[in-house]
Amino acid sequence: MKTKTETKNKRKIETKTKKQETTEKLVKELYEKYPYPSRDFFSKERAKNYVKWVSKIFGKTVDFWKGKQILELGCGTGELAIGLSLSGANVTAIDFSKTSIKKAKQNAKNLGAKVNFLEKNILETNLNKKFDVVIALGSLHHTINAKKGFEIGVNHLKNEGTIIVGLYNKYSRARHRVKRIILRLIAGNNIEKRIEVGEKLFKGNKSKAWLADKYGQVHESYHSINEINQWFKEQKIKFIASNPKYKYPIIDEIKWLIFRKNAFFVMIGKNDAAHSPPN
Ligand SMILES: C[S@@+](CC[C@H](N)C(=O)[O-])C[C@H]1O[C@@H](n2cnc3c(N)ncnc32)[C@H](O)[C@@H]1O
Secondary structure, three states: OOOHHHHHHHHHHHHHHHHHHHHHHHHHHHHHHOOOOOOOOOOHHHHHHHHHHHHHHOOOOHHHHOOOEEEEEOOOOOHHHHHHHHOOOEEEEEEOOHHHHHHHHHHHHHHOOOEEEEEOOHHHOOOOOOEEEEEEEOOHHHOOOHHHHHHHHHHOEEEEEEEEEEEEEOOOOHHHHHHHHHHHHHHOOOHHHHHHHHHHHOOOOOOHHHHHHHHHOOOOOOEOHHHHHHHHHHOOEEEEEEEOOOOOOOHHHHHHHHOOOOOEEEEEEEEOHHHOOOO
């Protein structure tokens, strides 16, 4: 027979799961309606510039990607995936928003890129294939379990493969976190109302997709350098580079907040499992 505490705990877990389900549904709904980033002027040059920006973080050039097998998690409307394909990579890119994938496919067609776009939930992905590079920029923090998303990424990584994750920072996104509290108080989970209020109170004059991503978004998680280094350690990923660079975690992250930069940070590591002692 179950004790009262066990029953209470079980109910608690079930409630949480229901809450997570609702959250995931709302996030999906947002990106179905407002695929991100949906750039108006998307060109080969812009796609390649995106690739250059990512490459530079870990001291590579666009040539690095030639012939590589790449997996992108949460590709949105496909700009990076397309840029990587145009740089000679074989790219598989997934997103759970049907409209984003549709737009991504159209974008790829327009620019003559070949990408394997798949409509999938990151947290339920198992492709039975290993990749040279796994990339998740700006997507894991919108899943209900960013760490699990990262681990799924690592499961798809070859030995010596590279993983690139871009996440909202726990410290330097503090200003936006305050705005989100205000939005929640005024508009709750009503996406359209959140966008309207956000545009009025904070920053307007941006694309609808941008406003939706910033203010309509009901779920984002926040992460720190120390936390990601811990994720790396647990998965035997060796740190290679970050953007921005840092010397002292927390102090530097607070500096990013003060100097109003880098609410979003990128960490890059290499799969070192083959050289690590077993746990
Ligand atoms: C802010 S957009 C980033 C898009 C793209 N990576 C970029 O940097 O432009 C976040 C994307 O993650 C996707 N996403 C969020 N949670 C997801 C999940 N659980 N499974 C698959 N895609 C997800 C959303 O649909 C959305 O397209």
